[in-house]
Amino acid sequence: MKVLELIILSICICTIVSCGPKKLTPATVIVYEGALAGDGDVTYPSAQKVVEKCVQAKICMGLGGFDYPLPEIRGMSGGNAVKCGDSLKEGCYSADGFITVVQGGDTDIISHECVHHWLYQNTGDLDPLHESQYFLSCGGALSITEDSN
Numbered sequence: 224m225k226v227l228e229l230i231i232l233s234i235c236i237c238t239i240v241s242c243g244p245k246k247l248t249p250a251t252v253i254v255y256e257g258a259l260a261g262d263g264d265v266t267y268p269s270a271q272k273v274v275e276k277c278v279q280a281k282i283c284m285g286l287g288g289f290d291y292p293l294p295e296i297r298g299m300s301g302g303n304a305v306k307c308g309d310s311l312k313e314g315c316y317s318a319d320g321f322i323t324v325v326q327g328g329d330t331d332i333i334s335h336e337c338v339h340h341w342l343y344q345n346t347g348d349l350d351p352l353h354e355s356q357y358f359l360s361c362g363g364a365l366s367i368t369e370d371s372n
């Protein structure tokens with residue numbers, strides 16, 4: 224009995240440890256595309272929270288006094304990741320001013336993508352390699368590993 228319990232425990236631990244990053248599947252359907260706060264006629268459920276996160280990131284970066292435009296947003300469904308260049312990511316910021324995210328995803332990704340946006344507005348460089356300290360200090364709880372963009 225003792226041995227059996229040990230075996231079961233071992234299997235459980237192995238399963239937990241080997242449970243790596245979740246498999247990413249591309250979201251392909253655009254459910255919303257436009258202004259971050261919604262554009263009057265069309266909006267999305269988390270619009271208010273998303274704007275709040277993005278403005279918080281701007282203030283955190285010391286850019287609150289600058290009259291930079293908010294990014295636009297593209298919400299996708301049909302998968303748990305978005306295409307970003309050649310890879311699949313939780314979110315993506317592109318120099319055309321769009322944040323692309325999966326609908327219903329964690330809003331921490333918004334803080335991260337907004338750091339890219341505000342850096343781009345402020346310096347002309349969206350910092351794809353995450354060299355700026357602001358990704359850690361203002362970009363939310365998201366880790367800046369290969370998972371994020």
Ligand SMILES: [Zn+2]
Pocket residue numbers: 335336339351353371372
């Ligand atoms: Zn990033």
